[in-house]
Amino acid sequence: MSTPPFLPPPAHEGPLPAVRAASAGTRVLPGVPYAALPGLRPLELDLYLPPDTGAPVPVVVFLHGGGWRLGSRHSAGPAYAASTPFEHVARAGVAVASVDYRLSGEAVWPAQLHDAKAAVRWLRSRSGELGIDPARIAAWGESAGGHLAGLLGLTAGTDAPAAPAAQLEGEVGITGPSSAVSAVVSWYAPSDVAAVAADTGTDPLDPATREALLLGAPPQTVPELASQASPISHVTADAPPFLLLHGSADRLVPCVQSRRMHAALRAAGVEAELGEYEGADHMWRGSPDAARLALDRTTDYLRRQLAAPTKDD
Template sequence: MRLPPPAHDAPLPPARPGAYGTRVLPGVPYAAIPGVRPLELDLVLPPETEGPVPCVVFLHGGGWRAGSRRSMGPAFEGAAPTPFELVAWAGVAVAGADYRLSGEALWPAQLHDVKAAVRWLRARGGELGIDIGRIAAWGESAGGHLAALLGLTPGDPTLEGGVGVTGPSSAVAAVAAWYAPSDLRTVAAGIGADPADPASREALLLGAPVPSVPDAAALASPVTHVSPGAPPFLLLHGRSDRMIACAQSERLRDELRAAGAEVDLHVYDGADHMWLGAPEAARETARETARDALDRTIAFLRERLHI
């Protein structure tokens, strides 16, 4: 009996119209893993243009334990147009990709998955109208951690994996990371939690309390992969973040600067995780901060992807 081709080789679905002339391809499989649901992405393309367009891979947050490619947190809930449509309207295609959560697979499966998403985009770039030389990564919280690793570990055979399409490069040209952990070994201490807690987000990702697996924790930490060849980074963080301390972004900024890489860190005073603010004005403050973060990210992507 002949087996069907893997889901990631299937023809592309028809696009449906999005805001401002953007085009949306939802639920496109980018990798098929035996015994696991096909991994999917939603692609939002800019309005029709004459030539190929740059693309950014967006990776959701949720502590590697929850979340989906369709969510960017409460500050953008119900937003119309969506943040991805705004980015696409600005000329950058957005591929919002799911990846295996820590209840489905342990580290480094999550990084293997998102690298597969970049490889798939390169393999299908001609069909999609994407410029395979201008692909960036963008993520929030746990997704920002994975976006940073995409930028810092190109060609690393230990972390590349064999998921989905193999062959094309998984390197990215720029990274935007919102309130992301950069050193899993210090996340707990930074918020006054127990580093040895077996139920922490980091422990569930690694499969053991962080102090008991120091090598794995180091390998999973972006700060340990910084080199002079790192792409440009934009780091955004709230000064009052109670889930991922702002020091995590400050540490990554310092390491990138020391290596001679380009990096810009902007800190929002009073902002908590997911841009939440003071309780009496939480929703409006979060929306204003989130929109500023989105505007900064769009400007960064347009500059670094040469639009």
């Protein structure tokens, strides 16, 4: 649909904000609209760029946690309240696009995935202006955001196998460019939405759980929708490499969720790594070193997976 002549163009087609200097030569573009939604606030991201080398850089899309109900692009979790993990990754040469998406109080599934895909498409469509390489885009998320990052890696350009009529790509923001990512990092994320209640020993029919609020109903009452919203349902041999990191003492999203996901990926022949941190609860609570170790491993993994191809590749 074209924009009426008396209205401005959509926010995601507007000029980029001024670049701000950040730590150690990194730069940030704050509050960049990546999708305009009629009648709603524009969806925004903050883009953290490495020190300028004059060459296009890889980028990872970061999706925050909060049970699809809370959170924002400004935080990677409470363990990093006194540090800036996005600048840490940018200093290593990988840009970070930290993305806001609609929460479950604003819209139910699959709106959250539609928004995440829109962010990837926008980055590709504006890559030349942003100085990023459209062929080297990864996804990274924590908790609910890790769930969405996994789905970004597993559902590019496809309908859901469990519910073929439901389009997972969506029509939010820029359409046309691919929403595919070439690697996924998922921190303490749900991989099987319907199994979370059994894994935590909670009431599977409780309409107030995070999963029920995401889907609009308890997962057990909408099994096809729950399967559609579960990364483990979409694993195929075509999946990109995955790094799954989880605390062994996680009480909110038990570590068995990542163990099952890792097993499914490996069974499909996908390159997948699983890292467990002994004694760490959700959001790395209870383990002083887990947050640092997870961030360092994530940074190293992204650098390796998104390295520029050599002439022999």
